[in-house]
Amino acid sequence: MRSKFVLVLVLAMVCLVGAPDPASAAGILRIAQNAADIGSLDPHFATTTQDRSLVDMVFNGLVRYKPGDGSVFEPDVATSIPASRIVDGKQVWTFQLRKGVMCHATTGVPTYELTSEDVVYSLQKSADKNRSAYAADYTGMTVEAPDAQTVKVTLDKPLSPVLFFAKVANYNGGFIVCKKTAEKLGPDGMKTRPAGTGPFMFKSYSSKERVQLVANPAYFRGKPQLDGVDFRYMPDISSRELALRNGQLDVINGAPDKAWVDKMKGVSGVKVDVFGVGEVAVLHLQTTAPPLDKPEVRKAIAHALDRDEFLALVGPGIGENVFSPVPVKFLAGGLTRQELAGKGLDYKTDREKAKKLLADAGYPNGFSMEMVTSEMTGYRVLYESMQAQLAKVGIKANVKLVDHSTMHSMIRKDANPLVVYIAWRPNADVYFTQFLHSDSTVVTGKKPNTNFSHYNKIDGLIEQARNETDQVKQVALWKEAQIKALEDMVVYPIQYQNQVYARSTAVDYGHELISVLALYPGITEKTRLTK
Amino acid sequence: MLKYIAQRLALSIPVFLGVATIVFLVVRVIPGDPAVAALGDYASKEAVDALRQRMGLNESLPVQYVRFLGSLVRGDLGKSMITGSPIRDDIAHALPYTIELTVLAILIGTFLGVPIGVYTAIRRNRLADYIGRVLSLTGLSVPAFYLGILLILLLAIQFQWLPATGGGGMDDLRENISHLILPALTLGLVMTASVARLARSAMLNVLRHDYVRTARAKGLKERVVHLRHALRSALIPIISVTGIWAVSLIGDSVTVEVVFARPGLGKMMVGAILQRDYTALQSIMVIYTGFVVVINLMIDLIYGWVDPRIRH
Numbered sequence: 068m069r070s071k072f073v074l075v076l077v078l079a080m081v082c083l084v085g086a087p088d089p090a091s092a093a094g095i096l097r098i099a100q101n102a103a104d105i106g107s108l109d110p111h112f113a114t115t116t117q118d119r120s121l122v123d124m125v126f127n128g129l130v131r132y133k134p135g136d137g138s139v140f141e142p143d144v145a146t147s148i149p150a151s152r153i154v155d156g157k158q159v160w161t162f163q164l165r166k167g168v169m170c171h172a173t174t175g176v177p178t179y180e181l182t183s184e185d186v187v188y189s190l191q192k193s194a195d196k197n198r199s200a201y202a203a204d205y206t207g208m209t210v211e212a213p214d215a216q217t218v219k220v221t222l223d224k225p226l227s228p229v230l231f232f233a234k235v236a237n238y239n240g241g242f243i244v245c246k247k248t249a250e251k252l253g254p255d256g257m258k259t260r261p262a263g264t265g266p267f268m269f270k271s272y273s274s275k276e277r278v279q280l281v282a283n284p285a286y287f288r289g290k291p292q293l294d295g296v297d298f299r300y301m302p303d304i305s306s307r308e309l310a311l312r313n314g315q316l317d318v319i320n321g322a323p324d325k326a327w328v329d330k331m332k333g334v335s336g337v338k339v340d341v342f343g344v345g346e347v348a349v350l351h352l353q354t355t356a357p358p359l360d361k362p363e364v365r366k367a368i369a370h371a372l373d374r375d376e377f378l379a380l381v382g383p384g385i386g387e388n389v390f391s392p393v394p395v396k397f398l399a400g401g402l403t404r405q406e407l408a409g410k411g412l413d414y415k416t417d418r419e420k421a422k423k424l425l426a427d428a429g430y431p432n433g434f435s436m437e438m439v440t441s442e443m444t445g446y447r448v449l450y451e452s453m454q455a456q457l458a459k460v461g462i463k464a465n466v467k468l469v470d471h472s473t474m475h476s477m478i479r480k481d482a483n484p485l486v487v488y489i490a491w492r493p494n495a496d497v498y499f500t501q502f503l504h505s506d507s508t509v510v511t512g513k514k515p516n517t518n519f520s521h522y523n524k525i526d527g528l529i530e531q532a533r534n535e536t537d538q539v540k541q542v543a544l545w546k547e548a549q550i551k552a553l554e555d556m557v558v559y560p561i562q563y564q565n566q567v568y569a570r571s572t573a574v575d576y577g578h579e580l581i582s583v584l585a586l587y588p589g590i591t592e593k594t595r596l597t598k
Numbered sequence: 599m600l601k602y603i604a605q606r607l608a609l610s611i612p613v614f615l616g617v618a619t620i621v622f623l624v625v626r627v628i629p630g631d632p633a634v635a636a637l638g639d640y641a642s643k644e645a646v647d648a649l650r651q652r653m654g655l656n657e658s659l660p661v662q663y664v665r666f667l668g669s670l671v672r673g674d675l676g677k678s679m680i681t682g683s684p685i686r687d688d689i690a691h692a693l694p695y696t697i698e699l700t701v702l703a704i705l706i707g708t709f710l711g712v713p714i715g716v717y718t719a720i721r722r723n724r725l726a727d728y729i730g731r732v733l734s735l736t737g738l739s740v741p742a743f744y745l746g747i748l749l750i751l752l753l754a755i756q757f758q759w760l761p762a763t764g765g766g767g768m769d770d771l772r773e774n775i776s777h778l779i780l781p782a783l784t785l786g787l788v789m790t791a792s793v794a795r796l797a798r799s800a801m802l803n804v805l806r807h808d809y810v811r812t813a814r815a816k817g818l819k820e821r822v823v824h825l826r827h828a829l830r831s832a833l834i835p836i837i838s839v840t841g842i843w844a845v846s847l848i849g850d851s852v853t854v855e856v857v858f859a860r861p862g863l864g865k866m867m868v869g870a871i872l873q874r875d876y877t878a879l880q881s882i883m884v885i886y887t888g889f890v891v892v893i894n895l896m897i898d899l900i901y902g903w904v905d906p907r908i909r910h
Contacts, residue, residue, distance in 0.1 A: 099859075103865075103868060103869030103870075103872040103873060104680070104681070104869045104873060105680075105681060106635075106636050106637075106638070106680060106681075106873070107636065107680070107681070112636075112637065114636075114637050114638030114641055115638050196642075196644050196645055196648050197648050197652075199645070200637050200638075200641040200642075200645040200649075201641075201645075202642070202644065202645060203642045203644065203645075254682075255677075255682035255683075256682075258680075258681050258682050258683075259681050259682065259683055272683075273691060273861060274678070274681065274683060274687075274688040274691065274692070274861075274866065274869075275688070275692070275861060275865055275866045275869040275870075276765070276861035276865075277861075299764075299859070300869070301763065301859045302856070302868070302869075302872065303856055303857060303859070305747055305857065306762070306763050306856070306857055306858065306859045309747070309750045309751070309754065309755060309762040309763065310761075310762045310763040310764070310859070312755050312762070313750075313754045313755055313758065313761060313762035313763075314758075315761050315762055315763060315764060470630055471630075472630035472631055472634050472635045472874060473630045475631075475634050476630065476631050476634060479643075514642060514643065514644070515643050516642055516643065
């Protein structure tokens with residue numbers, strides 16, 4: 068009798084719990100990111116991949132990067148891509164807004180049509196350091212609203228289209244927030260209740276768990292094909308992978324590792340996407356303190372390193388060797404290996420030459436250095452590989468492991484003579500400004516940022532290129548600046564690492580995946596589930 | 599008894615305050631900057647400095663400490679330093695997931711562990727005993743997170759019986775239970791191994807006593823001897839271990855919640871650490887401390903109830 072009761076109980080439990088989560092049948096795309104929680108969903112504070120992905124679905128820019136291809140601009144809430152004109156020595160860009168772009172309704176603010184007043188408010192917010200993490204990108208910009216559908220942007224110093232459109236595109240400070248909504252929600256409300264004009268509207272946020280979005284039926288490009296997006300925070304790769312295999316998730320952020328990609332390619336019903344943009348890993352060499360103040364030592368380090376050894380860590384296809392700090396595959400202004408090899412600036416691996424350079428510099432027996440690295444695998448393995456490679460020419464790198472944000476704090480205090488930094492920046496000018504302009508020198512710069520080399524020899528070229536409106540000349544100036552930096556060996560570009568995502572074969576993004584600035588596949592009104 | 603409870607409660611207050619103070623200091627000793635963690639590496643130093651100011655990180659430690667204690671006394675857990683959302687609401691959302699997980703794991707550990715321990719003790723040095731000892735040793739040797747992944751691979755991926763991750767909605771019983779089984783089984787099986795070993799040795803110890811021999815001599819059935827006479831005495835150390843395990847499971851639940859992506863207190867704590875969300879982290883730690891204090895208090899009370907000599 069008792070065993071029958073147990074059997075009935077077990078059967079009842081199995082019937083009760085049944086099969087896994089059926090959420091996707093209703094057209095809800097379930098996507099998991101490698102993150103613990105949101106940082107901020109105020110688009111002007113969205114600096115991490117998990118936040119950028121979400122705000123990308125909720126907000127628009129005046130122009131946008133073409134979905135799936137970050138090298139092309141196309142109109143977003145503006146009707147067209149304008150040309151600039153010079154008025155009284157200043158550069159003026161005039162945008163006409165689309166009609167019928169509706170701001171999402173939020174608590175206390177019903178839906179309303181976006182006007183130029185909202186765009187002005189938004190760009191002014193982007194320029195305010197207390198209301199935006201990107202304020203530095205908007206200095207010298209004045210925004211006006213001559214009428215409800217027109218926005219006039221005036222720049223004190225002219226910019227080329229590629230630099231200007233990046234400031235008003237759907238990325239960083241270019242996202243447009245609706246004035247009434249932003250004022251009603253306030254800074255704290257904006258962090259967790261985003262409301263913009265995009266294809267998906269905020270529905271709910273559950274701390275450290277998920278954000279749910281629903282389709283915006285009034286979206287100006289048409290109602291999205293998905294009913295909504297369930298965006299989950301899962302920092303553990305095993306959990307994400309198992310949930311995808313189990314059918315509980317449709318899209319996951321994968322591991323940037325060829326072995327993982329190959330494994331997932333063998334899973335039935337799963338497709339793996341490897342796409343740009345690639346975050347570029349660059350070695351920055353401190354130029355002011357011995358022994359790296361001697362160019363021979365810096366060049367010896369460059370010749371001691373082998374890009375292929377670094378590449379083997381992630382696997383070909385996931386990463387690719389780079390030879391200039393600006394990645395030529397994704398951005399105008401980069402240099403190919405062929406362009407640099409003739410000048411000897413590809414710094415081919417030659418450890419005998421490295422030893423000779425060290426001896427010439429007065430270090431025949433090498434030397435030792437102290438440095439820190441992040442516990443994050445992407446950084447740690449590069450430092451470990453560098454350590455092993457440098458040891459072959461007698462340079463002893465003592466690498467201390469610290470947590471990721473501590474590493475960021477310490478390298479900004481000049482703790483490392485050699486800094487490996489992995490980053491994506493939306494255009495060449497940002498790379499130059501942040502990494503190679505003397506104003507950005509860590510600790511001592513006017514606006515300390517990430518110039519770890521303390522390099523100050525190409526400021527003029529950087530500024531000249533920034534204000535060059537002829538794009539061909541601008542690219543030539545960028546190339547010249549990089550050649551100079553490589554001649555002085557202040558940066559040793561290592562590789563770029565592509566984005567790796569896996570998805571159910573039922574997911575159709577609605578666009579080809581070439582490069583996405585937000586570092587996720589891009590979910591738009593055309594994305595759909597085919598099952 | 600009431601006086602005893604009041605004494606124990608009064609003693610809990612300084613423990614609670616002491617732990618809260620340690621938590622406050624430890625959280626601030628963790629390297630890293632919440633402003634940098636929140637804004638990422640793109641933000642300029644100006645933007646990071648402005649955020650630090652808004653987060654109140656530029657205030658002195660004593661000022662932050664007094665504010666923290668004041669809020670705690672008022673029962674106000676504050677707002678998340680990163681998202682600005684009220685921590686009380688976040689904890690209220692997460693807590694039921696952790697409680698149901700821990701409670702079910704304890705039930706699994708107890709109701710599987712005790713019978714296995716008793717059975718293997720009765721069958722000492724026979725096949726069932728060998729199997730039980732090997733299994734319990736295996737259970738003790740396997741880390742909870744690893745066992746969790748094995749269970750997911752078997753029951754969620756291979757057989758597709760249960761969901762691999764998530765917590766399910768609290769308002770949907772079916773969904774909630776289906777998401778609870780695997781993580782509770784993971785924690786419960788680890789506890790089962792320990793309880794089974796202890797129950798076996800406790801039973802073996804009791805079975806040697808004279809009163810058990812007397813019971814048998816009186817002609818009582820073996821089942822009665824084992825369950826009514828031997829097990830009753832053996833339960834005292836088992837209750838003690840269950841209490842210790844309840845505290846230990848709270849710690850283990852952190853890794854299990856991360857592996858199963860359950861939206862409980864453990865996952866919330868790991869997230870707060872990763873984001874350097876000081877206010878959230880210290881509040882979560884205070885809640886965990888509260889758990890431990892309450893469980894210890896309950897164990898003390900049960901001891902006092904079982905053995906009145908302890909009260910004196």
